Amino acid sequence: MTKGALRAGAQLGLAHAELAQVLHLDAQAISAMEAGIEPLRADTPSGQRAITLIKIHQALTANVGLDEEAGKRWMASSNTALGGIPASLIQTGEALGAVLDYLRRAEAPQGI
Template identity: 35%
Template sequence: MVAAPDQATAPLNAGAVLTKATIKAAERLGLSQKVLSNVIGLSESVVSRMKSADYVLDGGKPFELAVLFVRLYRSLDAIVAGDEAAARAWMKSDNLALRGSPVELIQKIQGLFHVVQYLDTRRAPV
């Protein structure tokens, strides 16, 4: 019989998993710490601490933005079938439908949300 996870550790585990996923997604997309800090609304020094596992996202706005960012990564990764070079190129290229390059757009909340919506519609056409 498997014991249910302790309620007190569940949020910590979710934060640790999301922190690690956020860092991995940024690395695979070729984003700098500066860009990631703009995307999730934290300072570059905090992002550096996230990278070295000295800081864990624990809720609030940065947590929510990181969830959206990881969702963006997962959608894009599915579209390009895991081709990291294609994903990086897409992020940096100007996109007429989005009216800008995704890497620039996602540094603002509205842009991040718009890019996620765009990828979701491309990933699962009706």
């Protein structure tokens, strides 16, 4: 799960500081995760947030395909339906789930 969260964060265009905010960790914890020193555990709040982040990445990929740059653009662009920029919104508690719900509701053939 740790590698998946790090990969999802990178592919969504999140800087380490942003990923730390999403997971409610500090930057040192992200560095420790990368070094393999501090793995995420699914039974922790940070682990649960990581699982949601991975699901966001999967749902976005289902909507934009394997075009990583398109996914990064979507994350960095203002979204009227969500009321902000997804990359910023997911750094708050409630909005992480809202972004996932939005992506799951989006119809893949129409895109997002």
